[in-house]
Amino acid sequence: MDHFLYRDGVLYAEDIPVSEIAAKVGTPFYLYSSATLLRHFTLFDDALDGMPHLVCFAMKSASNQAILKLLADAGAGMDVVSGGEYMRAKAAGVPGDKIVFSGIGKTADEMRLALEGGIRQFNVESEPEMQVLSAVATQLGKTAPITVRVNPDVDAKTHAKIATGRKEDKFGIPIARARDVYALAASLPGLKVIGIDVHIGSQLTELAPFEAAYQKVAELTEQLRADGHEITRLDLGGGLGIPYTRSNEAPPLPTEYGALIKNTVGHLGCEIEIEPGRLISGNAGIMVSKVIYVKSGEGRDFLILDGAMNDLIRPAMYEAYHDIIPVIEPAPGVDQQPYDIVGPVCESGDTFAKQRDMPPLKADDLVAFRSAGAYGAVMSSEYNTRPLIPEVLVQGDQFAVIRPRPTFDEMINRDTIPEWL
Structure with a gap:
């Protein structure tokens, strides 16, 4: 469920017409719903009720400080994968004891930053990393709490570029x-x-891979305890998928995921951490764009938008599907026609959809990319010297720009030309 719905033929974000925001902010832009973010976080939190736990939001999916503060105020921890994300979490008011530091390439400087600023734990992924962390912690006179990320060699049955638990993947220690x-x-x-x-x-869409992985973790917990290790916390990661289409096939619900966790590792008496990102933020955001031109080609028509692959790279990178809908609802029974939906960047890969059936559209019409709240703004760039697009947060009948669009001068003036040129 999300809070982007048609009312009287107009797409709303909670209680505000999307077109009203577009008129004030300009297109393209990202638009997030506070109500959806909080609802999805609460679903995970409630799913683990009855056992000690912390839901840590995976910041790599959406890292704007306003989103982080909204979730942190609701009780969320944060899962970070870089020193920059750690600093963002702290700037948003997240205490160090609610921040988990993941990632395979932590540097000594990043370790020092987290140890000095406070950290819940490091999820260590290799022996060399472990040795560097030991040296840094000893130098600072501190003790670094750690888990070791194990690779259970489980096929998550997801896109190859976002699978992380097979033996050929770069992540973790072979179990x-x-x-x-x-x-x-x-x-x-x-x-x-x-x-x-x-x-x-x-983006896992079935529970069987989680069950296989968590059963291996349960067995390992018993083995490590027998070896004399004090295993009190299990970080089970994230990865539960979202529906990117309006089909009847829906991924498992957080309640089903929570029941699986209780059935596989609940008997161990450990505190449970999970690190959802996409399911909290994905359907909580849309990208709004405007039609620049409708172009007739050889055997196909094109909708050329002002949004581009540098704004939303998922279709180009992952062949990802996003529902694209008009902001003004088409009349019932209106004839649709296929379009290639593209952006203005000088790359053939700047294509959001091919031969997608859409109602008739014209220049200046607005469209919304659904399910764009995760891995949208965080992966955007200024390719072609295109400004990063604004991020906007809605709460009820009010909205705020939480990342403004930079001016061309601001972008260009970041460059420096050497005196000798």
Whole structure:
């Protein structure tokens, strides 16, 4: 469920017409619903009711400080994968003991930043990283709480570019070597083993891969405890998918996911962490764009929009599907026709959809890309010297620009020309 619905033939974001926001902000822009963000967070939080837990929002999906503060105020922790994300979380008011630091390439500087600023845990992904973290923590006179990310060799049955739990993927320690790696961790100064971490991929649309991975984690927990390790926390990652289309096939609900967690690892008495991103933010955001031209080609017609691949790269990168709907609802029974929906960037890959059936549209009409709240704004760029597009947050009948569109002067003046040129 989301809060982007037609009322009297006009698309609304909660209680505000999208066209009204477009008139004030200009297109293209991202638009988020506070109500949807909070609803989706609460679904996860409630799904784990009855067991100690923390829902850590995966910031890589959407990292605007306004979104982070909204979720943190509701009780969310944060999952970060860089020093910059850590700084964003802190700037949004998230305390260090609610921040989990993930990622395979943490640098010594990033480790130092988190140890000095406060951290819930590091999810360590290799022996070399573990040794560097030990050295940094010892130098600072601090103890770094760690989990070790294990790779359970489970096929998440998702897109190859977002699968992370197979033996050929770059993430984590092979689970067969986990006991040796934990023994190393226990021997290193400055480290305190507190748990196990696992994450098998993103946009999972069935529960079986989670069940297979979590059963392996449960077995490993018993083995590590027998080896003398104190395993009190299980970080089970994220990855539950969202419906990008309006078909009848829907991914599992957070309630079903929570029941699976309780059935597979609930008997271990561990605190549970999960790190959803896409399911919290994906359907909580849309990208609004305007038709520049309708162009007739050889055997096909094109809708040329002012939004482009640098604004929303998922279709170009992942062959991702987004529902694209007109902001003014078409009349019932109106004839539709196929269009290639493209942006103005000088790349053939700047194509959002091919031969997509749409109602008749004309220049200046507005369209909305549904399910664009995750991996949209965070992956955008200034390719072709196109400004980063605004982000806007709605709450009820009010809205605020939470990231403004930079001017061309602001963009260009970031460059410096050497004196010798």
